[in-house]
Amino acid sequence: MGLGMVLGSHLSPLSRSHIEQADVVFAALSDGIVELWLERMHPDVRSLQSYYGDGTDKPRIDTYREWVEVMMTEVRAGKKVCAVFYGHPGVFAWSPHEVIRVAREEGFAAHMEPGISAEDCLYADVGIDPGRCGCQHYEATQLLFYKTPLNPQAYLVLWQVGLVGDLSMKRFSTGPEYRQVLVDVLSHDYPLDHEAIIYRGATLPIQQPRIRRTTLRELPDTDISSEETVVLPPTQSLTSNDEILRRLTEIDRAQITSANTNGGI
Numbered sequence: 557m558g559l560g561m562v563l564g565s566h567l568s569p570l571s572r573s574h575i576e577q578a579d580v581v582f583a584a585l586s587d588g589i590v591e592l593w594l595e596r597m598h599p600d601v602r603s604l605q606s607y608y609g610d611g612t613d614k615p616r617i618d619t620y621r622e623w624v625e626v627m628m629t630e631v632r633a634g635k636k637v638c639a640v641f642y643g644h645p646g647v648f649a650w651s652p653h654e655v656i657r658v659a660r661e662e663g664f665a666a667h668m669e670p671g672i673s674a675e676d677c678l679y680a681d682v683g684i685d686p687g688r689c690g691c692q693h694y695e696a697t698q699l700l701f702y703k704t705p706l707n708p709q710a711y712l713v714l715w716q717v718g719l720v721g722d723l724s725m726k727r728f729s730t731g732p733e734y735r736q737v738l739v740d741v742l743s744h745d746y747p748l749d750h751e752a753i754i755y756r757g758a759t760l761p762i763q764q765p766r767i768r769r770t771t772l773r774e775l776p777d778t779d780i781s782s783e784e785t786v787v788l789p790p791t792q793s794l795t796s797n798d799e800i801l802r803r804l805t806e807i808d809r810a811q812i813t814s815a816n817t818n819g820g821i
């Protein structure tokens with residue numbers, strides 16, 4: 557389940573009751589204080605942080621596989637297991653989806669309880685409505701590994717820019733050269749003076765969101781932490797599809813004519 561982003565205020569009553577009723581609670585949270593808060597809700601909270609190792613030589617995917625295995629070991633032992641992740645457990649997170657897949661494949665009941673994600677906070681704090689002109693979300697490194705068509709008429713939200721381009725899957729941050737590659741890729745669709753918004757939502761009730769505005773050109777020389785998300789506003793206006801609008805008008809007209817005719821009978 558998801559604990560949400562802000563300590564104390566984002567946890568739903570249903571998620572809290574799942575935590576309280578579990579035999580074992582695993583935790584992958586944004587910081588140690590949140591873990592301490594969770595420990596007040598349950599006597600057996602097991603942090604998943606230590607599986608990262610010292611952060612230098614272990615591919616993250618190995619850590620995430622270990623998380624699945626350690627959770628499944630308790631499930632197979634007949635325990636009621638609850639795994640708590642910060643934000644929404646199903647948003648840009650591999651292990652929560654994977655452990656549910658494995659559990660169901662082995663015949664256990666498994667369920668994902670949503671949480672308030674960084675995306676939800678971003679819409680509120682930056683003042684973006686994804687329905688205004690559409691919104692596309694990408695993991696920044698994936699955008700470099702795959703040729704991805706972007707829609708410059710919609711918002712572009714880039715996750716994990718702080719470690720963009722990390723081929724090794726071992727690092728937790730990468731430098732300006734890597735962000736320059738990202739900018740070069742983005743520059744096919746966006747001018748270099750286009751606005752880039754760097755967003756960090758609050759995780760403690762005493763914090764305020766941090767919103768920095770820069771340009772695509774400046775992005776390589778701007779430090780971006782692992783807890784920040786980058787947003788590019790649209791660079792082109794929506795263009796009306798006149799052919800489809802004409803077609804819809806004709807359907808409307810035909811329906812009015814038919815209603816009038818039927819009413820006449």
Ligand SMILES: C[S@@+](CC[C@H](N)C(=O)[O-])C[C@H]1O[C@@H](n2cnc3c(N)ncnc32)[C@H](O)[C@@H]1O
Binds near residue numbers: 647674755784
């Ligand atoms: C592995 S993803 C996890 C996302 C999480 N499951 C969620 O629901 O938001 C990590 C990425 O989430 C974003 N993120 C995490 N914490 C954030 C925060 N406090 N403010 C803005 N973005 C954040 C960043 O893009 C970061 O690189």
